Amino acid sequence: MNAMIEVRDLSVVFDGFRAIDGIDLTVERGELRFLIGPNGAGKTTLIDVITGLTRPTTGEVVFDGRSLTGLREHRIVRLGVGRTFQTSVVFEELTVLENLDLAASFRQPLWSLARRRRGVSDAVAEALETTELGPLADRPAGVLSHGQRQWLEIGMLLTQGPKLLLLDEPVAGMSKDERERTGELLTSVARDHTVIVIEHDMEFLRRYASQVTVLHEGRVLIEGSVEAIRDDPRVQEVYLGRKPSDAVGT
């Protein structure tokens, strides 16, 4: 079986309101999948269900062949699901290295902590290399630019050895150069992880996405290549008031 994540007939009802309304979604191992959709489409709620933050009303999520039904958030993290939030979770007074080290220790047994104090663990060294934050390792995270901070958060997830990364609008508020660097980082991370990215930046999508799932009103509207979704009249319609070229880039 090659699916990393299978969402089956998932619904989430908040006080009678169907935020997710019967979603089926399969993301294969090693995919870099983009999730888009207008405000309120259910993107964040879907990620909340996968990570155990929100309980589904019906349906289930199967991760790496195992049902996540009933599991608490920390169990799901330990199974290999990592997530970033729209708000930052780095400790500003700690250095880049210390933030990575702390994140890495989260999944480690105690005996390995004592051993690691003598040097930088492999996971931390790898995260520094992948994110290219090595030259900033001893700087406090508080002095990082917005983009560098996002890369640190991705690095912190990587130290925990996730199989699946869920990233919520990673390029929001970034400069053009930072966006480009983030695109390269995601492409590189996706070489040995499965990655699901919620992203509104259509130019970014056009450059870095291959498979895209469009959500609308809690359902999957369409799934396909950037070109296929760009040309689909249903997608043009849900981005009402915008030319299709604005909605998904040309």
Ligand SMILES: Nc1ncnc2c1ncn2[C@@H]1O[C@H](COP(=O)(O)OP(=O)(O)OP(=O)(O)O)[C@@H](O)[C@H]1O
């Ligand atoms: N805890 C909650 N209680 C009630 N309604 C909620 C709750 N969380 C989300 N919703 C509603 O569910 C719908 C889907 O929200 P969600 O945040 O998943 O959408 P989204 O696609 O991520 O939107 P955006 O792009 O604006 O972040 C929205 O109408 C939202 O108001």
